[in-house]
Amino acid sequence: MIRNEIDREVWDLSLQAEEDLKDVYQELDRICMVNSDKVLSAFLENKVSYSDFADINGYGNYDPGRDKLEKIFSAVLGTEDALVRPHIMSGTNALYLAFSALLKYGDTMISLTGTPYDSLQEMIGLIGDSTQSLKAYGVKYEQIDLIDNEFDEEKIVERLKKRDVKLVEIQRSRGYSHRLSLTLDKIGHLIERIREVNEEVIIMIDNCYGELVEEKEAGDIGADVVVGSLMKNLGGGVASTGGYVAGKKKYVDMVADRLTSPGIGKEQGANFNQNNAFFKGIFMAPKAVNSALKTAVFAAYMMEKLGYKNVSPRYDEKRTDIIQTVELGDEDSLVKFTQGIQESSPIDSFVRVLPAPMPGYPFEEVMAAGSFTQGSTIELSADAPVIPPYTLYMQGGLTYEYGKLGIMAALTKARKK
């Protein structure tokens, strides 16, 4: 049993954690209840039926299941419409698709959260020389950096008084940066400020890791376009691939035309028999996100009490995504912690994690990913660049109990000298 391998001090501290975290968990459960109601109500409203799971092949004409699924996503995200397809193969693909549909030659986009997530850099054309980057298509890119983890509101408002900007992008989650994630209250406030000076600019949120973490969603605070991955929160650990673009109907229609073809839009596209998994995924998502959050809170508590530095967010801090970061301090602890996560994963537990080079990165990486769905990060996972200060990024946990076992196994391993 894994239990028998766990270090005594770690185990005893976990008992204390259950006591000390009661209020935090209670609040997470309250949010889970609100979001579960939101999801279940959307199922009832849309009269989801067993027949909606039928496998429609070929062109995928008349698939009521596909249409209802998209209505459920838009209801949950607080948007008018949504495009949720297995043909959108990931969050990165969804982002590129949305940018490609909404930005034309000569248009300007601005990132309002500084340097965007790693996988966006080549698509924008900040690095590499792809002939398919936004830059190669004549899209101009600007960015406004955060100041002390906050939006540079005055600069943003000044810049958007000029009406030459087509789209602004806001990354809610920290990604692989040391900044804090941005709560929906903060983003909502910024959107209000932007709307005072500019009605037209398309406000797009990279929503990855943020869904169902708060009571509100990105659409509720006025985002025009919201983009995410089904290997994360809304896949619920059940969807085996996919991404979504939700938002105002006119924008979702543009993105759908780009995915399929003008004249087809959302009307076609066989879903490869994924309807059942996608429905079940969003159905399970509130609880999966709740488990991932409790796992993160537990990890934050344990690691802070055991003396690790820069545990962020802290265990009792308000969260807007499922990411937990912590400094492991030295290479040996980082590698061992990551190995411990891998060794207590249901899949590939026997695989030994070692630092390895990653394409496009100037340093080695460690990555623990023992998931049912390849690369899924709503399942317990951890990775880090192997460079000082050895900051680990972890997220996921389909059940709190499995998550807790993984964290305790990893801590036991990391602390063994």
Ligand SMILES: *Cc1c(COP(=O)(O)O)cnc(C)c1O
């Ligand atoms: C994960 C992530 C993406 C990309 O999603 P994938 O499904 O991994 O391609 C984009 N932006 C942010 C902030 C993310 O966390």
